[in-house]
Amino acid sequence: MATFEVYGGKPLKGELHPQGAKNEALQIICATLLTAEPVTIKNIPNIRDVNKLIELLQGMGVEVQRHSSSECTFRAKNVDVEYLTTNDFKVKAAAIRGSIMVVGPLLARYGRAYAPKPGGDKIGRRRLDTHFLGFQKLGATFNFDTRENFFTLEGKNMQGAYMLLDEASVTGTANILMAAVLTPGTTTIYNAACEPYLQQLSKMLVSMGAKISGIGSNLLTVEGVESLGGCTHAILPDMIEIGSFIGLAAMTASNITIRNVSYPNLGIIPDSFRRMGIEFEVIGDDIHIPPQEHYEIDTFIDGSILTIADAPWPGLTPDLLSVFLVVATQAKGSVLIHQKMFESRLFFVDKLIDMGAQIILCDPHRATVIGHDRNMKLRPTVMTSPDIRAGVALLIAALSAEGKSVIHNIEQIDRGYENIDGRLNAIGADIRRIE
Template identity: 50%
Template sequence: ADRLRGQDVLLDEASVTGTENAILAAVLAEGTTIIRNAASEPHVQDLCHLLNQMGAHIEGIGSNMLTIHGVTSLGGAEYTLSSDYLEVGSFIALSAVTEGEILIKNAAPEHLRMTLMVYERLGIRPEIRGNDLFLPDNQLLAVMPDIGDAIPKIDDAPWPGFPADMMSVTLVAATQATGTVLFHEKLYESRLFFVDRLINMGARIVLCDPHRALVQGPAMLRGEKQGISSPDIRAGIALLIAALCAQGSTVIRNIGQIDRGYENIEVKLQNLGAKIERVKVNG
């Protein structure tokens, strides 16, 4: 066939990449395509808004069911992407654990509702100023217990639930909050294995199993001069945040992982007053 034909599609999981590929195929397909159990993260929404400006006809943006009426052609468009909600969330955690004051411009707080709800349970309370976020200094970090003074749980879920990619930095923030909290990583295997580096730095964490970690704070973290390795993007930025609130110096290796998600991170941190430098290692 010269053109694809629209279909009613049910994704077996709410995959971001799977949803985006289905969208790209459907916009120029003949007829109507319905994508059910679609991912709805902000970057998926950005793609849909851009395609609509280019002439596509996509309905249900931001929901888990997209209806796409195929068109014969697309044209050019100019579109401004939303801020990276994961980077914004990481800087919120950074501000909290270092007791610093930060103003995050163009933070797109409409994409941070669940993140801010979870952070509030640790005592982190940014001020929303239009499209910006202001983090006051010296916030009192304390875990908010559940009903009956039970140990609270922080777990991740597909959007609009708490993002899995925010679990690592939130866990570091919890090491500096007074109280105990259980982290339950439901979506990814081995995501929590990086906590052994935090334990070596002085964090009080019990790794219950590959998916659950119990964190008790506050803990005085110590720098790792011998060096620690960044296993992935999110664990890498979490270890960097831990190093910035630790006593002493820390060397972080394999920073290419961090660079994948945080452009010029050392420059941004230097502008905030952090003592950090990128060192080129021969070989």
């Protein structure tokens, strides 16, 4: 288990280039299973979860040609579906949550699929009902072995259908969409997730020959086609990493420019940071955050305490609430952080309280933060990263605290952030990786 030693309290200065979007990459890579033709993907983040998914596809027989650390060509010409019944597949697929998205493409192309109950962050209950209810609407059947935690799916005679998703699940929508593009007939998906990741996946599928209308809305209509061809696709910059860097700059009073952020695809994220009092300038497609000694949290119009809450797109992504919570600890004013989606994602606040933050955990979904306005800096401490997003939030806290902090279990951070220590050290941080 690797560890970060973080020597904080130093302002940073320089440029940061965001990696490709993790959540988009997981969908896009699974989509390569839909065709026997070559698919080239650019701007792939070189992170643990994505690399494990690529290894998983290689085990299934997908040819992967690496052109660089961020560009690969995939060719799923000879997929071995039987490999999915092996223990090797079960162990590897169970380690990453993105593995569940191989099911839709395999059902569509081969009429059957297998999947273990996937792993991922320990942030509370993350049910898969939306995926399987959607497959059932298309005519697939499934069996769940509770002893093996293993799903077996059959879908040799699927037909297009109308469905109203029980929740606007991003991975659920992606999985059903990938199954629908090769399913005969018309499939209508209502209450579909419409995040930029889904828009990107839809545009990629259209470039491969799929017929999808309603892209960018919560109502997708798919006309099934017989086969798809190859394409070249570039992944968007990671909006979660961009938001993390904005929060880092504010917490450490740093002078940071984030390059090529694809600003129109950031949605409400920039305005949410502005409500936290953080000033920044948009220059072309770059975001420049100047050093700020103080930033003041906004209130609602009637003067009541501001609430920052997650919501389906175009609402605020839940993946950034951990960063907003940490940023609030050094702001002037108070804020209620409401994490609606996951009931265990705020439990990392005990580490921040140990560092001197004033936080009241109201319940598993809500925390009130009373900002210090930098009158009292966070104290260094020893902590453990519980998940990807809490991990980077703790790293930001450690970088703002004067002295040496230790963060264990940084493999969680590596799952979502590419060479985060190397990139931040290049602009003045002092982070030491201890293997």
